[in-house]
Amino acid sequence: MDTIYIATENGNLYAFPFKAEVNADEDEEFGDEQGEKNAEEEEDEEQKEIDVNIENVGFSHSKAVTFIKELPNSSLIVSGGMDGKIIVWNGYDGSYINEYVSESDLTCGDINPAGSLLVVGSTKGAVKLFDITNRSLIRLVHYKKISKKEKPITEVRFSPDGEQICVSTGSKKLFFLYGRASTNFKVLGKLKFQMPVNSFIWSASDKMPEGKPGVLAVSDQGLLFAIPAPPLTENYHNKELDYEICPMYCRRIDFSLDKIAALDSTGEVFLTGKDKFLKKYKIPDELVAKTNPGVKAPPSPL
Secondary structure: OEEEEEEOOOOEEEEEEEOOOOOOOOOOOOOOHHHHHHHHHHHHOOOOOOOOOOEEEEEEOOOOEEEEEEOOOOOEEEEEEOOOEEEEEEOOOOOEEEEEEOOOOEEEEEEOOOOOEEEEEEOOOEEEEEEOOOOOOOEEEEEEEOOOOOOOOOEEEEOOOOOEEEEEOOOOEEEEEEOOOOOOOOEEEEEEOOOOEEEEEEEOOOOOHHHOOEEEEEEOOOEEEEEEOOOOOOOOOOOEOOOOOOOOEEEEOOOOEEEEEEEOOOOEEEEEEOOOOOEEEEOOOOEEOOOOOOOEOOOOOO
């Protein structure tokens, strides 16, 4: 039996136990004309309802929950919300373990691969790093102001190796920070786009440009970017990462797409948006021109 954890805008937390079922006889394709046709036909069919047993975990946030993260190799869950609370609880039996109350509302959060660090973003443009090695004691170890204008942090994500943290404010920049508690919590560098970034994820797929882990980012101008992670050096500390340090690879996508996921084993990227269709793309593999991200750069000389 697996469990989906559900959070609401009023702060309630629920557990939804379910048994996964797979139909091996059906192949489902995403983003093609046949898929859209099937979806339209399904809208005309009678909707089916199933009875589910949704359980309240017994405690809640006082405002909207903005993230729920599972600790690796454990049954423990960490949730955060607009009430400034970080709550650690047991996903197996719903028991409360510990909490930390921040001075500002929390907009997003992520846990490093080792399960020892939690990074959160706030409505005041700050990023905080917590040591959660001791589950009964959430300890703030680093604080960094990203946005001088107190623009809310929209996304924070650890790299697959836990060495870096990528941060977005929904603006034209992505910020890269050191991801270790033992190092100074500095901005490694910032990457500037010519249009706002809607969302991003890290990818460790060998299909990424240069064969290196990096970031896949979706812009609001119908572009999908792939950027190899910057090297861990202080030579460009807190400066703009130029084209030589972080070359950008790009491809055009539908304008309506603004949510992203990826399957590292195949190098496939899945996108969805306002049209509610799930569409599949390949990781970009062609460089973009330095002056216009919508124009592909010429091929390298032979």
